Amino acid sequence: xxxxxxxxxxxxxxxxxxxxxxxxxxxxxxxxxxxxxxxxxxxxxxxxxxxxxxxxxxxxxxxxxxxxxxxxxxxxxxxxxxxxxxxxxxxxxxxxxxxxxxxxxxxxxxxxxxxxxxxxxxxxxxxxxxxxxxxxxxxxxxxxxxxxxxxxxxxxxxxxxxxxxxxxxxxxxxxxxxxxxxxxxxxxxxxxxxxxxxxxxxxxxxxxxxxxxxxxxxxxxxxxxxxxxxxxxxxxxxxxxxxxxxxx
Amino acid sequence: xxxxxxxxxxxxxxxxxxxxxxxxxxxxxxxxxxxxxxxxxxxxxxxxxxxxxxxxxxxxxxxxxxxxxxxxxxxxxxxxxxxxxxxxxxxxxxxxxxxxxxxxxxxxxxxxxxxxxxxxxxxxxxxxxxxxxxxxxxxxxxxxxxxxxxxxxxxxxxxxxxxxxxxxxxxxxxxxxxxxxxxxxxxxxxxxxxxxxxxxxxxxxxxxxxxxxxxxxxxxxxxxxxxxxxxxxxxxxxxxxxxxx
Numbered sequence: 001x002x003x004x005x006x007x008x009x010x011x012x013x014x015x016x017x018x019x020x021x022x023x024x025x026x027x028x029x030x031x032x033x034x035x036x037x038x039x040x041x042x043x044x045x046x047x048x049x050x051x052x053x054x055x056x057x058x059x060x061x062x063x064x065x066x067x068x069x070x071x072x073x074x075x076x077x078x079x080x081x082x083x084x085x086x087x088x089x090x091x092x093x094x095x096x097x098x099x100x101x102x103x104x105x106x107x108x109x110x111x112x113x114x115x116x117x118x119x120x121x122x123x124x125x126x127x128x129x130x131x132x133x134x135x136x137x138x139x140x141x142x143x144x145x146x147x148x149x150x151x152x153x154x155x156x157x158x159x160x161x162x163x164x165x166x167x168x169x170x171x172x173x174x175x176x177x178x179x180x181x182x183x184x185x186x187x188x189x190x191x192x193x194x195x196x197x198x199x200x201x202x203x204x205x206x207x208x209x210x211x212x213x214x215x216x217x218x219x220x221x222x223x224x225x226x227x228x229x230x231x232x233x234x235x236x237x238x239x240x241x242x243x244x245x246x247x248x
Numbered sequence: 249x250x251x252x253x254x255x256x257x258x259x260x261x262x263x264x265x266x267x268x269x270x271x272x273x274x275x276x277x278x279x280x281x282x283x284x285x286x287x288x289x290x291x292x293x294x295x296x297x298x299x300x301x302x303x304x305x306x307x308x309x310x311x312x313x314x315x316x317x318x319x320x321x322x323x324x325x326x327x328x329x330x331x332x333x334x335x336x337x338x339x340x341x342x343x344x345x346x347x348x349x350x351x352x353x354x355x356x357x358x359x360x361x362x363x364x365x366x367x368x369x370x371x372x373x374x375x376x377x378x379x380x381x382x383x384x385x386x387x388x389x390x391x392x393x394x395x396x397x398x399x400x401x402x403x404x405x406x407x408x409x410x411x412x413x414x415x416x417x418x419x420x421x422x423x424x425x426x427x428x429x430x431x432x433x434x435x436x437x438x439x440x441x442x443x444x445x446x447x448x449x450x451x452x453x454x455x456x457x458x459x460x461x462x463x464x465x466x467x468x469x470x471x472x473x474x475x476x477x478x479x480x481x482x483x484x485x486x487x488x489x490x491x492x493x
Contacts, residue, residue, distance in 0.1 A: 059395050060394070060395075061391050061394060061395065076395055076396075076397075078396075080392065082388065084389060084391070086389065087412070087488060088410040088488035089406065089488075097398070097402065097406055098395070098396040101397075113404070123488060123491030124273070125489075126491055139396075143396065172353050234377045244459065
């Protein structure tokens with residue numbers, strides 16, 4: 001990351017949540033991290049390991065107990081663990097509300113990019129989870145973000161949908177220069193999408209490993225088995241398979 | 249069709265009841281209709297009905313506006329809710345008659361006191377209903393709105409209002425049903441006009457024809473308002489639920 005403009009700098013950040021019994025659950029203590037401008041960073045770690053909390057802190061949805069996040073004023077796009085669509089607005093309106101001034105052509109392009117052609121008039125209640133996730137991703141991209149935050153974007157999807165959506169996401173990330181932070185517990189997602197993988201672990205969470213991935217994204221699909229060997233300490237799911245993993 | 253049959257059966261039962269009890273205890277439908285026509289022709293009924301409807305509308309609007317505002321504030325602010333909740337419990341359990349008498353004693357027998365009494369009786373119900381609505385707002389959608397930098401107005405219009413619509417509708421429907429009954433008592437006790445006043449007069453004269461001649465069109469108007477205003481508004485607000493949700 002040397003020499004790159006710092007997109008996001010987290011300095012000595014601490015974050016605790018109060019438990020009902022009055023004690024504090026400490027998620028981060030003196031946590032520091034810098035993320036490069038225009039890079040795709042995957043935060044990898046077990047569930048409950050602080051990935052989502054870190055994304056929420058970056059998005060401004062949580063305030064740190066101590067420390068600071070320095071991020072220049074920017075346009076943020078975010079896809080949450082759940083699609084979080086407004087059920088009383090059509091798919092097209094969900095995108096228009098997030099991205100005011102979105103032209104009809106841009107709207108149709110945003111939908112087409114996630115294979116949602118002809119779905120603009122549908123309501124979220126008419127969509128499957130996979131389609132709703134695509135809409136949520138299309139919404140995050142529609143704002144033309146400088147900073148894109150993706151929180152477990154493939155959670156609860158079956159393997160086929162997971163791969164298809166990952167492939168679409170990889171295409172969209174490649175098509176636009178922006179800083180992307182993805183929280184995931186899936187090693188393959190991280191290896192196929194990210195420029196850098198940050199392994200979080202421990203309580204409170206700390207950076208345990210950082211892994212730079214220089215291989216072009218379009219070549220990673222066929223080299224997934226080899227890529228996995230870069231992180232032998234992190235369990236990958238064999239059921240996800242090597243072939244047709246769908247990132248390219 | 250079934251509704252029409254039901255209505256015919258009601259009139260028939262009324263007629264039979266009138267025959268059984270006699271006109272002193274239950275005037276027949278035709279007698280009540282004749283009184284209704286006479287009162288309407290004299291201009292007395294349109295005036296009294298109009299005044300009562302104005303009071304219903306004013307009291308209902310006041311109670312809904314103030315009650316909704318406070319209910320939303322309580323639903324979003326736990327500390328304020330804890331502070332106000334005991335007062336709310338007291339207000340909910342204070343008999344309507346007590347509120348009306350106190351309003352007249354403290355404010356005098358005038359229109360303002362009447363409206364305050366009407367609104368105060370509905371106010372706590374609106375507060376409680378909208379407080380529940382505010383508590384039920386989905387924080388996940390609020391966060392989405394925050395991330396995508398929705399303005400306050402956009403958030404209110406697109407995120408909160410659709411979630412609150414069923415609570416507004418419930419408060420409005422329950423409110424109308426309560427308010428028009430309260431208005432009659434308010435008029436009976438302290439106004440020189442209105443349907444309630446006329447009913448009070450009918451009671452003093454033991455004129456059941458006059459009582460029913462005023463009661464039935466007023467009830468019919470309230471049912472029409474419920475059927476053709478409140479229910480369609482509720483359906484419109486919840487129209488999105490038909491889209492697969």
